Amino acid sequence: GNSVTQMEGPVTLSEEAFLTINCTYTATGYPSLFWYVQYPGEGLQLLLKATKADDKGSNKGFEATYRKETTSFHLEKGSVQVSDSAVYFCALSDIGSARQLTFGSGTQLTVLP
Amino acid sequence: DVKVTQSSRYLVKRTGEKVFLECVQDMDHENMFWYRQDPGLGLRLIYFSYDVKMKEKGDIPEGYSVSREKKERFSLILESASTNQTSMYLCASSRQGPSGANVLTFGAGSRLTVL
Numbered sequence: 001g002n003s004v005t006q007m008e009g010p011v012t013l014s015e016e017a018f019l020t021i022n023c024t025y026t027a028t029g030y031p032s033l034f035w036y037v038q039y040p041g042e043g044l045q046l047l048l049k050a051t052k053a054d055d056k057g058s059n060k061g062f063e064a065t066y067r068k069e070t071t072s073f074h075l076e077k078g079s080v081q082v083s084d085s086a087v088y089f090c091a092l093s094d095i096g097s098a099r100q101l102t103f104g105s106g107t108q109l110t111v112l113p
Numbered sequence: 114d115v116k117v118t119q120s121s122r123y124l125v126k127r128t129g130e131k132v133f134l135e136c137v138q139d140m141d142h143e144n145m146f147w148y149r150q151d152p153g154l155g156l157r158l159i160y161f162s163y164d165v166k167m168k169e170k171g172d173i174p175e176g177y178s179v180s181r182e183k184k185e186r187f188s189l190i191l192e193s194a195s196t197n198q199t200s201m202y203l204c205a206s207s208r209q210g211p212s213g214a215n216v217l218t219f220g221a222g223s224r225l226t227v228l
Contacts, residue, residue, distance in 0.1 A: 004155075036217075043117070043203055043219030044156075089155060100146075100171070101217065105155040 002027045006090050006104035013080055013111050021075040021107045023064075023090035031092040033057075033066050033073040034101065038087040047075075047088070080111045116140075117220035119204050125226045132191040134223050136204030143209035145187035146217065147171075147179060150201040159202075162187055163209065194227045201225075 007022040025031065032051045036044040048057030053068035062077045073090060090104040120135040138145065144163050148156040148171075158171030160179040168179050176198060180188045187206075191198055201224050205217040 034216075036219075041221070043221045044205075044217070045219065046216055049216070100158060100161065103156040105153055 002031070002092060002094055002102040004090050004092055004102055004104035006088075006107050008105075008107070010108040010110060013109070015082055015111055015113050016079045017111075019075070019077040019080045019084075019109070021088055021090075021109070023073045023075065023104060025071050025073065025090075025092050027071075027092055027094050027102075029094050030068075031094045033064070034091040034093070035062070035064055035073070035075050036089045036091060036103075038089065038106075040086070044089060080109075082111045082113050085109055085111045117204055117206055117218050119202075119220040119223045121223050122221065123224050123226075125228065126194050127228050128195060130194050130227075132194050132225065132227075134189040134191075134202055134204075134225070136187045136189070136220055137185050138187075138204075138206040138218070139185065140206060140208075140218065141184070142206035142218070143184070144207045145181065146205040146207075147177075147187065147189045148203045148205065149173070150203055150222070156203065159189065191225075194225075196227050199225060199227045 003026045005024050034049045035047040037047045038044045048059040050057040050066035056065045064075045087106045089106045091101045117138045146161040147159045157173050162168045162181040178190045201222050203222050204220040207217045
């Protein structure tokens, strides 16, 4: 079956540091890949997505590239801000199961001023 | 602003009580979902629905049921709450179709404590 593995948190960084959150996946077929973010006290919201190999999703300074050869979709940001403190979830959707997403376990990020 | 609204942010119930969690979306979305979120486990799908009166089991449906009598409303029911159902419950919705089916809009969550 499908699965998503994220690097374990929590991750604590200083403001303006470089961020990488690793995400690898196992899936049959050609999944779409997503990063969702959950700010404190809120539901999840879509951060970025990529639907095919070599696609790069980007939003709010975050980027992730769909790497089929390494089955990875790592999230990066060049300079984090305190406001980026949140829980980040990697997820995939297999085209054969289009109504459902498989989520990773989430990575808590705290950015210190 | 489009929204998924969960009626209760915080609930405290006793073991054996019947619990209703309500979710309403105003985006005319076909698909609706209930997840539970637990530390270290991420989100796990309980049930989903792709049409009125239709429901499908997710990964962890035991101890739960759902109701979708109207397109905009999807209810999660705990027939007899147990302490291991203490969790954060998230409702989500999405549009049908290949381009939008997988982009979920989430509610703010309902934190349920069962004593």
